[in-house]
Amino acid sequence: MAQNQVSGMETSAISVLKRAVELDQAGRFQESLVCYQEGIQLLLDALKAVKEESKKGHYRDKIKGYMDRAEQIKVHVNQMKEEGKYHEQIRISEDATGYSYEALFKAYISSVLTEVWVEDPYIRHTHQLYNFVRFCEMLLKAPCKVKMIHLLTSQDEADSSQQSSALAELKESLSDQGVTLDLQYSSTIHDREIRFDNGWIIKIGRGLDYFKRPKGRFSVGYCDYDLRHCQETTVDIFHTKHTKAL
Incomplete structure (x- = not known):
């Protein structure tokens, strides 16, 4: 895959994940979760395309951080739904x-x-x-x-x-x-x-x-x-x- 295509995926991922963080901070958790999931998938696609091990490691660290936060939100949302407080x-x-x-x-x-x-x-x-x-x-x-x-x-x-x-x-x-x-x-x-x-x-x-x-x-x-x-x-x-x- 051409470098400019990888760069394009990375740019898209940054944009979506920035929106995810903004929604997260605003307490709009369900919407932020959707954006986190979309951004993570874009980073995963970019990870498959890059060759440099140093860049692969960078992507893996970013993906793990966003996945951990998405999982925390999912647990929080599910708990609120169960309690009828969402x-x-x-x-x-x-x-x-x-x-x-x-x-x-x-x-x-x-x-x-x-x-x-x-x-x-x-x-x-x-x-x-x-x-x-x-x-x-x-x-x-x-x-x-x-x-x-x-x-x-x-x-x-x-x-x-x-x-x-x-x-x-x-x-x-x-x-x-x-x-x-x-x-x-x-x-x-x-x-x-x-x-x-x-x-x-x-x-x-x-x-x-x-x-x-x-x-x-x-x-x-x-x-x-x-x-x-x-x-x-x-x-x-x-x-x-x-x-x-x-």
Whole structure:
């Protein structure tokens, strides 16, 4: 493997591991664990490619240090989950970017995830319906086998036909992917909450609608939500061993 390729892997690893340490120090342990694992894998790939023994030793020392910290975090997170005390908070600042659904939910999606509950009163207007489609697409691309998505929302009194037809179309499209959309309406729903059957509960102050409107259809961020500016909101993450009982 060419030296510049090894250098590229090392640069990527440094970037990911720097982010892991920042998240670790901020108490965002589940997210930091994902970054540690990605960074460690990049260092392992680089280790396989280098020839110099001195550099191999350097990589091994770094890998061991990060693996030890990742294991400590894993033990801590598992203990907190067992005790029902796990809580992380993410504050998304005004105009922040980098908070697509993939980026926000990645750390909490595991291979055992099969069922998702979304309670959000504002899946009504066109851009909110598109948000929910994006959320469903994120689940379909994730390393899990979601079979059921439950949506509890409120009806759009001004134009219920658009909302109904859009969700009916999405339901049929998800069915083609082997996923059932269970749709229910409530006139009293207020809170916003997303629950995964692997135990994670994510509460977002603004629900799925925390993105700002892009300047135009051909503006950066219109298609890629990682590049879209956000509205200020708070995300609270909890874990329970009995999600379905909630």
